[in-house]
Amino acid sequence: MFGREYEYVRARRRSVAKGRELLNIDGQRRWRVNENGAAEGVFIPGRCIYAQNDAYLELANPGFGVQSMVTSLALLALLSCLFMVWIWYGLALHPLLFGRAFFLGWNEPYESAMLPLVIGGWTVMLFFVAGSVFFVYMMFVGLGARTAFFCPLRGRVRFNRKTRQVYVLRPGYCGGDKVFAWDRLEAVLKPFPARLEPKVVRYLQAQPLVLYHPPFNPDDAAAEGEDVIFIESATNAYYPEGIAGLWEYIRQYMEEGPSIDVIPPNAPASFKQVPRYLPPAYSTYCGMPSYAQCRLEMEVSFYLPLYMLLAQSTCSWPCFPKAWQSDSGIGEPEERPVQAGAVMTAMVYRVEGKLTKADEVEFMRLWGTAAGLNKAMK
Known part of the structure; x- marks a missing residue:
């Protein structure tokens, strides 16, 4: 669902000032892509990464966890x-x-x-x-x-290192599908009105990461080009260090790219390298999930996944337009999950028998066990 996007668009339609006030755009520091972030290290949120490879990193928008409620x-x-x-x-x-x-x-x-x-x-x-x-x-x-109904099931935000563009899929009344230049984006780490900060801190209200795209002309009263992107922080409570760490992870990926195969055990809090291969715990399914998949990702049972499936029956899965060429030759997570680094999607496809033999071997090499790899090789 797209609650935060919807709220922002409604405020922005009232006035440019209302839209900025909603996220306190002018009342806090905004972090540029060429600046070292406020985080000590990177933060990799669980259950919000669709795919990661050498060409692009794709994340979900916030709202999946509350859609059933x-x-x-x-x-x-x-x-x-x-x-x-x-x-x-x-x-x-x-x-x-x-x-x-x-x-x-x-x-x-x-x-x-x-x-x-x-x-x-x-x-x-x-x-x-x-x-x-x-x-x-x-x-x-x-x-x-x-x-929550009759719209795309989830938002998709794709950071492409090859094109240095950010591709966003969302409903038309929530801003519509857009392509943004990476170099113009700025990170907003406290995306709520300044007057509400004591309440957010006191009640530990979880917040997303917001990327602000400033207007093309700062003197334009209509602020043409101004927009924001909401990215899931995958936290259950307000965790400003995690939001800053998520921004640093995205920034490091876009500026430096993956620099290590896996995250080492007991990595220090100041660890700032981006791994090539993410564990399944950080990944979310790219597509229309089943009841079992909802239970797994929501970590709850029975009635909430049932409500999620009810909402899903009215929704559709958003796909990137081919004309965008947003995959830079890697392929879409729904079509080539192993090559795209869509770990959760590849796991589901493997259980359903949708992987080719070559993809099965590659999957076990990257995310499986030695015994599983030997079995796949045979």
Whole structure:
């Protein structure tokens, strides 16, 4: 889902100042791509990297972890609204149209003695109906629950070292698909209004990493070209060191590229090298996940993955346009997960028998065991 993107676009439509105030763009330092970041070392977030290879690093936008909860609350609000409308119809409108009144299991021909029920239906119940409709409107439109349904399932942010471009997939009403020049981006590490910082710190509210694209002309009142990219920080609480470390990881990848095969055991906090091969724990599935995959990545069971699947049934998976050439010859994670470094996707494909024999060998060489590699070689 795209709650943060939706919130920003709505603020930006009101005014340029509102959009900047929402993320405190002008009230904090913004880190350029050629500056050493604020983090002591890099931070590799779990469950938010689609793929990483020598050409591109692709990450998810925030919102996947709360989509099931938002879906359950949205459905509860919608069902409550429909129930109120049904009661109002049975007590107020149905007697006038068909001469009968009903309420739940009660159904009788309308008589003059029932006039108080009709009056109550057109006054008290109509008030509750209006309140329910307004609540549903605020839930779906005001608070962004609409982004959980009938839109791309997740956002995709691809950092391409070869083209030095950043490719973003998101719904049109949340900013639309865009291509940004890497060198113009600036990192915002505290993406919330300054007045809310005590609340964020006190209640440990998890925050994403925000990359700010300034307007092409600083003196342009309309701020043409101004935009932001939200990137999942994969934290359950406010963790500013992790957000800064995530930015440093992305920056190091784009500026230096992978420089070591794997992260060494007991790496110090100041470790700043980017590994070529990420463990599965850092990867997320690239595609429409199954119920079992939802349970694995959400680390919960039963009802929340069910709500996630319900939302997914109305969504589609976003794909990068071929004209963008965003993969730089590597291939898409959905088509060539082993070559693209899409670890979680490759694991799922292997279980489903979708990998070729050559890809099976390469998968075991990079992420498997010696025994598994020998078995694949045979």
